[in-house]
Amino acid sequence: MKSILTPLGPKADKDTVRRHNLSLVLRAVRDEGESGEATRAGVSARVGLTRAAVSSLVEQLMESGFLTESGKTFSGQAGRPGTALKVARTxxxxxxxxxxxxxxxxxxxxxxxxxxxxxxxxxxxxxxxxxxxxxxxxxxxxxxxxxxxxxxxxxxxxxxxxxxxxxxxxxxxxxxxxxxxxxxxxxxxxxxxxxxxxxxxxxxxxxxxxxLAALAELWFGGLGDVRSFLYLTGEIGVGGALVLGGELLRGAHGFAGEIGHVVVDPDGPECRCGSRGCLEQYAGQTALLRAAGIDGSGGGAGVVELERRARAGDGRAVAALTEAGRMLGRVVSGAVNLVDPDAVVLGGIYRSLMPWLSPPADEELTGRVVSGLWSPGSGRLRASSVAGDAxxxxxxxxxxxxxxxxxxxxxx
Amino acid sequence: MKSILTPLGPKADKDTVRRHNLSLVLRAVRDEGESGEATRAGVSARVGLTRAAVSSLVEQLMESGFLTESGKTFSGQAGRPGTALKVARTxxxxxxxxxxxxxxxxxxxxxxxxxxxxxxxxxxxxxxxxxxxxxxxxxxxxxxxxxxxxxxxxxxxxxxxxxxxxxxxxxxxxxxxxxxxxxxxxxxxxxxxxxxxxxxxxxxxxxxxxxLAALAELWFGGLGDVRSFLYLTGEIGVGGALVLGGELLRGAHGFAGEIGHVVVDPDGPECRCGSRGCLEQYAGQTALLRAAGIDGSGGGAGVVELERRARAGDGRAVAALTEAGRMLGRVVSGAVNLVDPDAVVLGGIYRSLMPWLSPPADEELTGRVVSGLWSPGSGRLRASSVAGDAxxxxxxxxxxxxxxxxxxxxxx
Missing domain, CATH: 3.30.420.40 (ATPase, nucleotide binding domain)
Structure with a gap:
């Protein structure tokens, strides 16, 4: 039963503790600043260090240029003004x-x-x-x-x-x-x-x-309470990432998240990875444009054209998107059964194509997620809010x- | 960037610290005992508490019946005998x-x-x-x-x-x-x-x-350094679990690991879960015995018969196992691309059927794992060493x- 033991490091020395506390205080100011104004008192309450210790740490962080002060605030303690702290913009x-x-x-x-x-x-x-x-x-x-x-x-x-x-x-x-x-x-x-x-x-x-796009979504996106999600990004290929409990899953060799190479059809078209019938061959940008009859050599322009045609009700464009959505849903349902994330986030070119991809994908997911916790209205399939900003x-x-x-x- | 902040608990009081340290010492004795004999000195070195503190904690643990002493040992300190500690057997x-x-x-x-x-x-x-x-x-x-x-x-x-x-x-x-x-x-x-x-x-x-079978494998199996693995157990159905970095992945709703319901063929046979063409319909015990032409109503006896026939070279039995192995490999390759584990462990009925399941599964994995880090000789596909002891x-x-x-x- 080796795994039960908490990892035990050697006892930390004073210098290590101070460096750790400087980090705690700096991060607390950053986080407090998100919801309002950070004060020494607020930071002290947040990190569990004394007011005096926090003041000393803040002083060092200001001297080193990590923090700045900006006027008085009343938001910290009842009736007593504090000085608002900010993370430096330089x-x-x-x-x-x-x-x-x-x-x-x-x-x-x-x-x-x-x-x-x-x-x-x-x-x-x-x-x-x-x-x-x-x-x-x-x-x-x-x-x-x-x-x-x-x-x-x-x-x-x-x-x-x-x-x-x-x-x-x-x-x-x-x-x-x-x-x-x-x-x-x-x-x-x-x-x-x-x-x-x-x-x-x-x-x-x-x-x-x-x-990195998944981390950007986690840190800067509109995920709310979602801490575990599968991220798919439509590009020329299909990239993927898994964030579990707020942490990126890198995998044993750093290669986790490769959902683009999950097999859809074992006898399907050859993939550049050497396998056959990978998701990428059905839902990547190249495959999608080809199925819609659009020249893919123009890069992003092809996707804009695909969206334009789908919006105009072009049968071939809609069919290509429906089929890609179905394939996405099918593969994603397997991933959901395996890791049970809060949400599945689609980024890259999928973002603007959600109106057509989402219904068939949701239908596959609803039918195939074994927990029965997937339904079309659940909002668990969502567009990336930061467009996949790796x-x-x-x-x-x-x-x-x-x-x-x-x-x-x-x-x- | 909320996720970057380390969770900050309130400061621990004395009682909480002592309880935590009692746990540390008890677990250290358990772990030291695995590799040799546990002594107060050895525990002290391991957990980073003073010898005096460890002695006091050990005393309390002995009084409460969690630890026992057993004679002298020389393994602790050079030349100085210590008293060997053991986790209580009662x-x-x-x-x-x-x-x-x-x-x-x-x-x-x-x-x-x-x-x-x-x-x-x-x-x-x-x-x-x-x-x-x-x-x-x-x-x-x-x-x-x-x-x-x-x-x-x-x-x-x-x-x-x-x-x-x-x-x-x-x-x-x-x-x-x-x-x-x-x-x-x-x-x-x-x-x-x-x-x-x-x-x-x-x-x-x-x-x-x-x-639980995966945790048994992690704690009591022969996994060595493997801390991340996908676990599949062949039963009437196909169960699964994911252990990542020594921790069981429960998922957002507690439903992670359901690899038995990853779709193999969207138009395949109906599954009891309500979906179609799940892995279970190809590699579960019922499907496997049916494909081999063996009456499945006898429970475990059917699997023994399947193994006997395969060993005797019965064509239908070997074909059924080969096909099941291929399906396992195909679905597992997707899971490996997604989470990049160190190993894939097969338990339950798969254990005794490895000679026939493993080659076709390894072949699929070798062709479809995008990292190129899968090869038949890699040993990454292995039989459970504790037979899936949930x-x-x-x-x-x-x-x-x-x-x-x-x-x-x-x-x-």
Whole structure:
């Protein structure tokens, strides 16, 4: 019965405790600020540290530029004004770089989680060698970093959001980009460093884009109390992620969430992953446009056209969407039976296509979810509220590191 | 970004801290005892409390009958003998009651997790009303409790292991038993209490049987370093459970793990759950025996016959197993793509049928797991080492509660 034992670390020393408490206070101010105004008294009540301890920690966080004060507030204690605390709008920030099949989107997020700079370029990344695509992304990132500096933001790390299997800093496989074993972190970091001589080298991490889009949905979306959800994003392929109890499920090898490669028909069309009849072959953008008789080479324009035709009642467009919705519902019903999430969130191109995808998907789910807890009116199938913003999720992941240990990211 | 904040409890008071530490020490002795002999010094090093604090806690645990001492040991400190500590073989224990389609199995597990009493009765529970089945289980449980008392064991709670959707003390649906909305905990508790006048009422909990079998595998099986696995148990139906990072995934409504109702063929045979073409219809015991041309009414005897025929090279038996293995592999590949576990464990009737199920399942998995990390020789598909012992898992769940707060279970 090994698993019952709580993990036991060595006893924490004083320095570790203070760093931990600095993080607690910083995060408490960020969270209090969401619902109203943060005061030292409010933070003290929230984190369970004495008022004096909180004041000392706040002072250090202000000196290091993580917190600012802004006038008096009466919201803290009955009748006694406190000073409102805010997470700084300048200083440490995160850089997120989403490299997808037909666009690159870069953004900078500040400590409060607010997106502050965004640059997106639409282009087809499928033809070009991986090194070239990553160098192009680095150029966009360098320009974004210039903009961030003008706003006195100091990105302390970057996360790459990549449409494939990502682990150990490399893209193991990104079939829709045609990438295999691409050391993406190194290639991007080298290109970015070369573009910014004299600047400190930015640490670069990487993660699957659907995972990051799901985190963006969790952190910035309108999910309310939902803490467990399956996230599907319609792109050229179909990406997926699982958030369980507010935590991203990465899986034993970092490859969880690949719902796009769940088999629909074992003898179906060949998939780029090497298997046959994967969901992607029925509900990915390419398959959807093909079934609707729309030229898919124009990227996002094809989806706009699909939506236009469906809205106009075009039979072939509606049939293609209905069939894709049915396939989505069928595969998602299996996933719901397996992990029993609160909700299923559809992002990417699915967002605008919900009116046609949702009824057949809900019908499959209602018939196939064994708990009997799925019904068309349940609202458990919903559109992503942030359109699948992997770049923001990627940037916020860096910010999460800062919030977890601000001392490590104080101005050098 | 709400989720980033660590949950903050109120500050713990002294009494809470001592209770927590009693639990830490008790569990440390249990775990140390697994690999050798537990000493006060060894426990102190393990939990990070001073030697004096550990001695005081050990004293209290011995007085309450949770720990015993047994002679001198030299394994603790260099050259200095210590006194070996052991978890008591008497006192608080757990009762597990598995009610399955064609058997009831009851067991008592002691604080060390060892099974001490077992009573199993093979009978067909499908025909009888739920109340009658539960009353029968209560009679077996009462006899088991008598045996436990003779061993000076004192079960402090019972967990029912049930083959269906269990939540809030009731079986929402157990298609293979024909149960719907059965208040199983109450019915069982009433029957058991009536059988044991003058005894304290035993608290009764309930859980899906596959979930408990998976926990038994995690706690008592030979999984080694595997902390995340998908568990499938072949019974009349197909049960399933997901253990992620050493924790059972219960899901948002308690219904996770229902892999038996993942759809294989949307137009396939009707399933008792109300859907069509569920995995259960292809790889459950009933389907398997039917495909092999074996009379399934004899329960376990049919599976023994299937194995005998397959071993003898009977074409129809081998074909039925090959097809079932392929279906298992196909559905499991989707689950692996979704949650990326370390391993997939097959229990129940699948255990003895592995020689025939495993090759076709592995072939499907190798072709369809998108990470490319599945290969026939990987050992990631394995037989359950404890034959799917839901009753032991159920009993151990009670013991887990005792270990988490021994004070609450001290002799009254």
């Amino acid at each position: 200083g440490p920030a995160g850089l997120g770089v989403e490299i997808n099949i037909d666009y690159v989107s870069v953004c900078v997020v500040d400590l409060a989680g607010t997106g502050r700079v965004r640059q997106t370029e639409h282009l087809d990344n499928r033809g070009a060698p991986a090194g070239e695509v990553l160098a192009r992304a680095a150029r966009i990132a360098a320009r974004t970093l210039d903009s961030a500096r003008e706003q006195e933001l100091r990105p302390v790390g970057a996360t790459l959001a990549l449409p494939g299997l990502v682990s150990g800093g490399s893209v193991r496989q990104a079939p829709n980009l045609g990438w295999n074993e691409v050391p993406a972190e190194d290639l991007f970091a080298e290109a970015l460093t070369a573009l910014r001589p004299g600047n400190p080298v930015l640490p670069v991490a990487s993660e699957n884009e659907a995972n 770049a923001r999720g990627a940037a916020a992941l860096v910010v999460q590191d800062v919030l977890a240990d601000p001392v490590a990211y104080a101005e050098p | 006192g608080p224990a757990g009762l597990g009651v598995e009610i399955n389609i064609d058997y009831v199995s009851v067991c008592v597990v002691d604080l060390a997790g060892t099974g001490r009493v077992r009573q199993t009765e093979h009978l067909d529970n499908r025909g009888a009303p739920a109340g009658e089945v539960l009353a029968r289980a209560a009679r077996i449980a009462a006899r088991t409790l008598d045996s436990a008392r003779e061993q000076e064991l004192r079960p402090v709670g019972a967990t029912l292991a049930l083959p269906g959707l269990v939540s809030g003390g009731s079986v929402r649906q157990a298609p293979n038993l024909g149960w719907n909305e059965v208040p199983a905990e109450d019915l069982f508790a009433e029957a058991l209490t009536a059988l044991r006048p003058g005894n304290p009422v035993l608290p009764v909990a309930s859980e899906n049987e596959a979930n 009753a032991r898992g159920a009993a151990a769940l009670v013991v887990q509660d005792v270990l988490a707060d021994p004070v609450a279970y001290a002799e009254p």
